[in-house]
Amino acid sequence: NRLHATIADINFEGILANASGVHCQTKEELAELLASPYVATAVTKSSTKEVRTGNPKPSYYEFEQGSINSMGLPNNGFDYYLDYVSQDHSQKPVILSVASLSMTEGIELLKRVQDSDFQGITEFNLSCPNVVGKPQVAYDFETTHQILTEVFKFFKKPLGVKLPPYFDFAHFDQMADILNQFPLSHINSVNSIGNGLYVDVETEASVIKPKKGFGGLGGAMILPTALANVRAFRERLNPDIKIIGTGGVTSGEEVFAHILCGADLVSVGTELQRQGIGLFEKLQHELLMIMNEKGYQSIDEFKGQLKTM
Numbered sequence: 001n002r003l004h005a006t007i008a009d010i011n012f013e014g015i016l017a018n019a020s021g022v023h024c025q026t027k028e029e030l031a032e033l034l035a036s037p038y039v040a041t042a043v044t045k046s047s048t049k050e051v052r053t054g055n056p057k058p059s060y061y062e063f064e065q066g067s068i069n070s071m072g073l074p075n076n077g078f079d080y081y082l083d084y085v086s087q088d089h090s091q092k093p094v095i096l097s098v099a100s101l102s103m104t105e106g107i108e109l110l111k112r113v114q115d116s117d118f119q120g121i122t123e124f125n126l127s128c129p130n131v132v133g134k135p136q137v138a139y140d141f142e143t144t145h146q147i148l149t150e151v152f153k154f155f156k157k158p159l160g161v162k163l164p165p166y167f168d169f170a171h172f173d174q175m176a177d178i179l180n181q182f183p184l185s186h187i188n189s190v191n192s193i194g195n196g197l198y199v200d201v202e203t204e205a206s207v208i209k210p211k212k213g214f215g216g217l218g219g220a221m222i223l224p225t226a227l228a229n230v231r232a233f234r235e236r237l238n239p240d241i242k243i244i245g246t247g248g249v250t251s252g253e254e255v256f257a258h259i260l261c262g263a264d265l266v267s268v269g270t271e272l273q274r275q276g277i278g279l280f281e282k283l284q285h286e287l288l289m290i291m292n293e294k295g296y297q298s299i300d301e302f303k304g305q306l307k308t309m
């Protein structure tokens, strides 16, 4: 297979996925993703112990260069998603995303994953930017180290982390040093760029209701930040820690760029929200066209092979 990946000895046929948060809040949406032959895996909406309705609407807005959101972790509750991922999905792996509203809640939920029959991959979201009064965990290096230390005392199943974007080499170095101390299956990089502000000049107003308009940025405009994070972590992380590249994908070209920077799987948020599931066929077709033109048979031939001057 030309497009394939392996995370924690679990095989993926294809390399495309939804970005958590998009088209994955209900079992029906998850099933629709998995039904696409162009989707390798579906990631659930990040789940919390209790059902949450999220922040007041409008909490999502699209503009030409991307999107801004302050959804506020709307989800159907941890049990709902654990039940879904525990079902048989005819060989396609499913990734369970778990949020960390507090250190104790995150740990409690991961204990329940550990004690469950679910044998797949769990992704611990350390980077939600939109819960008022809760800073993004992964911008606090000490807390991140502490929480992962606690988690890996009992967690023996495949576990990855969803990271926020970093913008400084010191931070890439520090976070990679921490992550390399743990048997992580993968990182998913990046979450939205936290706390941007879109301004509509005509109305002289912000465009989403929560947090006076501040929210996480996604879509085309964040591509260089996403690629920088994938590349920086691929250069620093132990090779057993795989990378799901997320951010700025609108066509096969950006999928190719993510893989070139070291992504094993590539996930799509804003553009999936814009276009719907039909997008994945287009992305795979465009990626294969680029590979054909370049004479690549398999993604293994160029994964992580970015040239520098």
Ligand code: RRO
Residues within 6 Å of the ligand: 021, 046, 069, 070, 071, 072, 073, 074, 099, 125, 127, 128, 129, 130, 131, 191, 192, 216
């Ligand atoms: O639900 C959200 O507001 C949200 C989450 Br949990 C996240 O991880 N990233 C994001 O952009 N929005």
